[in-house]
Amino acid sequence: MSMTDTDQARQQARQKARATLERLWAPGCAFLGTPTAILGGAMSWVSERNLVSAISNAGGFGVIACGAMNPDRLAExxxxxxxxxxxxxxxxxxxxxxxxxxxxxxxxxxxxGHVVLAGGVPSGATIKQVRDGGARAIGFAPALALGKRLVKQGIEALVIEGSEAGGHVGPVSLNVLAQEILPHIHDVPVFVAGGLARGDAVLGYLEQGASGAQLGTLFAASSESIAHEAFKKAFVRASARDAITSNQIDERFPVIPVRGLNNGGTRRFMAHQAATLTRFTSGELSKEEAQLEIEHFWAGALRRAVIEGDVEQGSVMAGQSVGMVKAVRPVAEIMHDLVEQAVDALVAREARCGHLHPTETAIG
Structure with a gap:
């Protein structure tokens, strides 16, 4: 085969793979109205106008993190x-x-066009308010039963987020959630999230029945992210094992797990809990006062890290995929690579399968 024929064969293989990828995430793209079914995770202080617009302009779906904004601030x-x-x-x-x-x-x-209802279980009334207003309603499903309930209440798409994600997390990995939920929910698009930083990994979930994926950590360290340079550099330096969840030391005082980079603030939080527990047992604080003392420890800590660059005492929220952040890159480049990695994986698989004799199996 001449070089030209080889190049043509490669080009055809990639075109076929790209068409396969487009079929796999077509439900997600149709729902979002985008050419790629990649959502930006909503990250407080990070997912604002600059990053959101960059993700959307690159073919993905940006999501503003409202967080604690008041209505006027959100409108702005x-x-x-x-x-x-x-x-x-x-x-x-x-x-x-x-x-x-x-x-x-x-x-x-x-x-x-789309409202993501997070941080708790949305009421049927809120879902109805979103839909009656002409927007699409998206919810989070940390378990199959809740996912089915939300769909019955009118949720039009679900996000299943594994414990590998950054920020507030549940106890179950995406790998397990996908196996629990994807085979059983087909009425609405389901987007996977948590620990994702490569297109070939996204492809695996698409083939299990997902309609797309949500990524946060990779975009937080992008060129367009307004996060402080020290924050982004912390991501580039970090390995997956550096992104740990906050722990509670006494079950009487629950701590919502938050995944972030282990730093001085993380260690001070453990000491703060121990000191607060001592003050409670001595009678200096009531149970309610002690709980508030613990909860208020991180107040403003995320802003200190993201905006001010205090990555040692602030809260550097990051998913375990932070270990795959090797450089600060433009969003468009990140999006391009995600798609190409998925296409590469499909081409490679076709090549492997094509080399098997019809009577052979992948095992034999």
Whole structure:
């Protein structure tokens, strides 16, 4: 075969693989209105106008992290994002926010196409409010039973996020959640999240029945992220084992697990819990006061890390995929590589399978 024929064969193989990938995530792309079914994880202080618009402009689906914003502040952020992109993007709302109804109204009035309801189980009334306003409602399902319940309540897409993710996490890995949920929910698109940083890994979940994927850590360290350079450099230096979850030392005082890079703040938090427990047992603090003391330890710590660059005492939230962040790169380059890695994996698999004799099996 001539060099030209070889090149042509390679090109055809890649075209075939790309068509396969497009078929696999077609439900996710159709739901999001994007050419690639990759969502940006909503990260407080990080997922704002610049990063969100960059992800959407690169063919993905950016998501604004509303967090503790009030309605006016959210309206301002949505307008600023719309000034930077004409592509689809969403807004992540915390269901426990005291002004949740008003925040939904802000999204509807601004014609935001998708609202992600996170940080708790959304009520049927909130889901209805989103949908009646013309937006699509997305929810998180940490278990199959809850996923089925949300779909019955009107949720139009689900995100299943494994414990490998950064920030607040549940106890179950994505690998297990995918096996539990993907074979049984087919009525709505399901997006996988947690520990993902390569397109070939995303492909594996697409083949299990996922419609797309959500990534956060990789984008937090991108060029367009407004995170402090010290924050991004901490990501580049870190290995997967550096991203640990916060621990509680007494079951009477529960601590919501948060995954972030192990640093001085992490160690001080353990000492703070021990000191607070001593003050409680001595009668200096009531149980309620002790719980508040523990919960308030991290107040402002994420902002200190992301915005001010205090990566030693601040909260450097990161998923275990941080070990695969090797450099600060533009979002468009990250998105391109994710797609190409998935295509490469499909081409390689076709080559392997094509070398098997019809009577052979992959084992024999």
């Amino acid at each position: 952020e949505i307008a600023a994002t719309q000034a930077l992109t004409d592509k689809p993007f969403g807004v992540n709302l915390i269901t426990m926010h005291p002004e949740l109804d008003k925040l939904v109204d802000v999204c509807v009035e601004a014609r935001v």
